[in-house]
């Protein structure tokens with residue numbers, strides 16, 4: 001087994017860079033999926049979690065990018081509790097994140 005010679009901080013920086021590229025509105029979905037795939041691979045390989053801020057943009061069903069307006073619907077709903085409603089338009093996966 002090859003020992004990774006990279007620091008945790010570098011991996012986090014790389015994940016953030018990839019996620020920012022993926023979420024850039026000018027990035028085609030096809031490439032964005034690839035960036036998300038790479039970010040997830042980095043995350044798993046080095047056991048570094050993807051920051052929360054970016055995790056909401058990855059579909060929990062199909063693991064592809066959730067781009068507001070392109071591949072996903074993001075809505076803020078207030079009933080029964082204030083939450084963010086996210087629906088993936090490709091696999092139909094829905095999830096909600098409750099605001100604290």
Ligand SMILES: [Zn+2]
Pocket residue numbers: 059060061062063064088089090091092093
């Ligand atoms: Zn999906």
